[in-house]
Amino acid sequence: MSERTYFYARVSSTEQNLDRQLDAFRKLGAEEKYIFTDKASGKDLNRDNYLLLRNNILRPGDTLVVKSLDRLSRNKLDIKNELEYYRRNGIRVKIIDLPTTMGEHSGEEWIIDMVNNIILEVLSAFAEQERTEIKNRQAEGIAIAKAQGVKFGRPLYKLPDNWAEVYTKWKTKEITVTDAIEQLGMKRTTFYKYTKKYEEDIKRNIPGT
Numbered sequence: 001m002s003e004r005t006y007f008y009a010r011v012s013s014t015e016q017n018l019d020r021q022l023d024a025f026r027k028l029g030a031e032e033k034y035i036f037t038d039k040a041s042g043k044d045l046n047r048d049n050y051l052l053l054r055n056n057i058l059r060p061g062d063t064l065v066v067k068s069l070d071r072l073s074r075n076k077l078d079i080k081n082e083l084e085y086y087r088r089n090g091i092r093v094k095i096i097d098l099p100t101t102m103g104e105h106s107g108e109e110w111i112i113d114m115v116n117n118i119i120l121e122v123l124s125a126f127a128e129q130e131r132t133e134i135k136n137r138q139a140e141g142i143a144i145a146k147a148q149g150v151k152f153g154r155p156l157y158k159l160p161d162n163w164a165e166v167y168t169k170w171k172t173k174e175i176t177v178t179d180a181i182e183q184l185g186m187k188r189t190t191f192y193k194y195t196k197k198y199e200e201d202i203k204r205n206i207p208g209t
Helices: 019-027 046-058 076-089 108-147 163-171 177-185 188-204
Strands: 007-013 035-039 063-066 091-097
Touching: 007 019, 007 046, 019 035, 035 046, 076 091, 076 108, 163 177, 163 188, 177 188
Parallel strands: 007 035, 007 063, 063 091
Antiparallel strands: none
């Protein structure tokens, strides 16, 4: 049975740095080859190095160390599923910011597991609650911005006044695409993009199509 200790660190964007987490790992004696990192959102588990570590490297008897619980994920259900996965596979999870999980007490493992399960569940709920609050603040901010006239999303395309006439002539091969884009005053790529949207709109409005 493997008994290696691996370390995982994550920040949400490339602009953030991993130094605080890595320093904490090194104080525990972590070797660089056992440290895995990602710069990706914690909203889900779709992170290259985390999945590599989880699915291909960690073995029964190993230990996974993270600085804080939300480095695994910010989603409560994901956290619970991950902790259950590691438990089923005999992989211990240690959280540096949760000292209870860091101890080594031979013969008292069941006590540690019981306490850790309670604390981890509470912290999982807090992590999910924090993410919900962030989403609510974002929604409130968007609502206020919209009320002030700020527009979000991609702008709707606006066809030139002579579009229908020119499009029909081009479609019936009365004129070439070069003639069409010249009469419409747009680039070739824009013409084809608008044509696609225009034809999709027509199809959506024809009964039975």
